[in-house]
Amino acid sequence: MEITCAEALVRCLEMEGVELIFGYPGGAILPVYDALKDSKIKHILTRHEQGAAHAASGYARTTGRVGVCMATSGPGATNLVTGLANAYMDSIPLVAITGQVPTVQVGTDAFQEVDITGITMPITKHNYLVKDPKMLPMIVKRAFHIARTGRPGPVLIDLPKDIAMTPIQFKYPDDVKLMGYKPTVKGHGAQINQAAKLIMQAQRPVIYIGGGVVNANASEELVWLAETIDAPVVSTLMGLGAFPGDHPLFLGMLGLHGNKAANLAVTECDLLITLGARFDDRVTGRVAGFAPRARVIHVDIDPAEISKNVISHLPIVGDTKKVLEALLVRLDKKQNTTWINTVGYWKHEFAPRYRPGGEYLKPQYIIEEIYRHTGGDVIVATDVGQHQMWVAQHFAFKYPRKFVTSGGLGCMGFGLPGAIGAQFGRPDETVVLVTGDGSFQMTLNELATAAEQSLPLKIFVLNNRRLGMVRQLQEFYCDKRYMAVDFTFVPDFAALARVYGFKGFTVRTDQELQTALTEAFSDQGPVLVDCAIDPDENVMPMVLAGADICDALDYE
Amino acid sequence: MYHTLAVLVENSPGVLARVAGLFSRRGYNIDSLAVGRTDNPAISRMTIVVEGDERVLEQVSKQLHKLVDVIKISDITSSPHVDRELVLIKVNTDAGSRGEIMQIAQIFRANIVDYGHKNLTLECTGNQEKINAFEEALRPFGIKELVRTGKVAMLRGAKYTNINRTKEED
Structure with missing residues (x-):
């Protein structure tokens, strides 16, 4: 029996196990929405397509499954772009489906036409414009395969309206054959042997982890590795939670706002064991000053990351989990007592700190109190800016896939829709959103989505009535010539949240904060806490542009 | 390089x-x-x-x-390889220069592919240096138009680049 391509698309999604789609309808995607009406797949209507893409990303980040978002042609498609770029930079598996104008109109500047496959070429792992209706099932199969295997990433399918309405004989292909796509999963045996040898010889090893460990679900193997070879662990922003934040061997985040102990350990180590991390500029600082005394082992699923920024002495291309499994059987238990003592001293001496006191609540204190009230066992989504760094520094994530943040793209406005996606991914868990007054105002339209879907989000706005991170940059790089960073009007977020059915609190004192925290985490419903914080607070430590990561500025 | x-x-x-x-x-x-x-x-x-x-x-x-x-x-x-490029050049001619241009074409084993009253179009194949030299030889006569294909290349001998060997086996 023949069904339309739109119906076939929905069938394909069902067969891929898709349970949720975040989307926004429109003219060119009408046939797909019509077909979706008869499906058991749940559709979440966001208030903006950017929200749909970020929500799908939050869902994928917390579940490890492929997130799906959908939009119409033209502006619908362009509104997905930021979300796709964000997912691409953080290696998050997404499938985005966009409507397109009918084939005969493609290329004529038709109403709501944009060349979205052209636009998204640099920010998707791959994309497809469906030209042959018969190819649709194969394209969907390939899209999911490409999105979730190898180094995960977003894949876009652009479906012209006439093709969506064309009947085809439906058969979902059983397997995928792509001549040009065969990710290497298993690490090279000889390289792994060599790595084992280097590890056993090392006296000052450091394990440097990134989001690849989360994507590979390799946390268990990682703990095993660290404990077997007695090596401290430092993490990128994306890696937080992959190694227990309360583990004695954990030194915290490294890099520009990294913990001093982590940066010192990398600077002094003689072997840097890199797992699923990519030596981003926010991690390395001045490249020549990064791990200057170390040999570098680099395990990554993406061969293009090897020696891209920092030369690797021993590359192992493969899935981190598979490589660690193979590596662990080749290792003996060892101890690096002197090194661990040194590192332990740094960890204690340079623990994340801040200057208490003053008339305002300290943002770092608020993060610590959220941790204390929740035992740390919640999902935390953030936006981008100072608050994000304070969370990374002061919230000891214990489990992977519980920290939802925009790393590579640094995308303000990700937080709320990201938290919405996370809550759908993990409906039984508490989802906390820590945001800033700047980021929050970029996508707070999605409060309506959260309210409509009865999501019990706990939102904390660290409100300094300005763009704190930009202000901080201007303080250091523009000689304190502050430009376009102060909001002279900021809405009453608590009152605003109440309009959307949240409980709203405004807190200025510790007592008010404690009351709000208790309320937030005992109440079953959505709560927003607007926290007035010190507008002049900086994120410290801070490595200035061009400096080595061991030379960070800090409080005197 | x-x-x-x-x-x-x-x-x-x-x-x-x-x-x-x-x-x-x-x-x-x-x-x-x-x-x-x-x-x-x-x-x-x-x-x-x-x-x-x-x-x-x-x-x-x-x-x-x-x-x-x-x-x-x-x-x-x-690796040892053959590389070739093709060029088409339209050059000014008059009764005085035509003979010389045809001699140059012979030297470079170029073909005359179009004959006009005031111009000739020549086709020449070879490696990049040869094509460059050919272009320089014709320049004094006045080049009206020139188009090059860019280089195509192939390994010499028994070695080849084909899909029989896939990415993984590289």
């Missing part, structure tokens, strides 16, 4: 844009790019001449590999 890459790609829409876009956005310099289908109509072959040191070339080929449509890449620069 210039490197010659033989790149096999799926003959799918947009593949040229993907490859060209990759070079421009990552700041790699393409010196020339020639593309056409192979004996297998589903597969096209690009010959890309790119400038850069070993490290840049390693990144270029790894990034190219990441494109799903790219099947195989060989850097044939350091």
Whole structure:
């Protein structure tokens, strides 16, 4: 029996196990929405397509499954772009489906036409414009395969309206054959042997982890590795939670706002064991000053990351989990007592700190109190800016896939829709959103989505009535010539949240904060806490542009 | 240093844009790019001449590999290979210069492919140096129009770049 391509698309999604789609309808995607009406797949209507893409990303980040978002042609498609770029930079598996104008109109500047496959070429792992209706099932199969295997990433399918309405004989292909796509999963045996040898010889090893460990679900193997070879662990922003934040061997985040102990350990180590991390500029600082005394082992699923920024002495291309499994059987238990003592001293001496006191609540204190009230066992989504760094520094994530943040793209406005996606991914868990007054105002339209879907989000706005991170940059790089960073009007977020059915609190004192925290985490419903914080607070430590990561500025 | 890459790609829409876009956005310099289908109509072959040191070339080929449509890449620069380029040149002529131009054509084993009252169009095939020399030889007569294909290249001897050997076996 023949069904339309739109119906076939929905069938394909069902067969891929898709349970949720975040989307926004429109003219060119009408046939797909019509077909979706008869499906058991749940559709979440966001208030903006950017929200749909970020929500799908939050869902994928917390579940490890492929997130799906959908939009119409033209502006619908362009509104997905930021979300796709964000997912691409953080290696998050997404499938985005966009409507397109009918084939005969493609290329004529038709109403709501944009060349979205052209636009998204640099920010998707791959994309497809469906030209042959018969190819649709194969394209969907390939899209999911490409999105979730190898180094995960977003894949876009652009479906012209006439093709969506064309009947085809439906058969979902059983397997995928792509001549040009065969990710290497298993690490090279000889390289792994060599790595084992280097590890056993090392006296000052450091394990440097990134989001690849989360994507590979390799946390268990990682703990095993660290404990077997007695090596401290430092993490990128994306890696937080992959190694227990309360583990004695954990030194915290490294890099520009990294913990001093982590940066010192990398600077002094003689072997840097890199797992699923990519030596981003926010991690390395001045490249020549990064791990200057170390040999570098680099395990990554993406061969293009090897020696891209920092030369690797021993590359192992493969899935981190598979490589660690193979590596662990080749290792003996060892101890690096002197090194661990040194590192332990740094960890204690340079623990994340801040200057208490003053008339305002300290943002770092608020993060610590959220941790204390929740035992740390919640999902935390953030936006981008100072608050994000304070969370990374002061919230000891214990489990992977519980920290939802925009790393590579640094995308303000990700937080709320990201938290919405996370809550759908993990409906039984508490989802906390820590945001800033700047980021929050970029996508707070999605409060309506959260309210409509009865999501019990706990939102904390660290409100300094300005763009704190930009202000901080201007303080250091523009000689304190502050430009376009102060909001002279900021809405009453608590009152605003109440309009959307949240409980709203405004807190200025510790007592008010404690009351709000208790309320937030005992109440079953959505709560927003607007926290007035010190507008002049900086994120410290801070490595200035061009400096080595061991030379960070800090409080005197 | 210039490197010659033989790149096999799926003959799918947009593949040229993907490859060209990759070079421009990552700041790699393409010196020339020639593309056409192979004996297998589903597969096209690009010959890309790119400038850069070993490290840049390693990144270029790894990034190219990441494109799903790219099947195989060989850097044939350091292996013995044949490379050819074709040029068409339309040059001014008059009764006085025609004979000399036809002599030059003979020297370079070029063909005259079009004859006009005031011009001649010549076709010449060869490696880049020969084509450059041919162009220089004709320049004094006044070149009206010139088009080059960019280099195409193939390994000598028994070695070949084909999909029988896949990416993984490289």
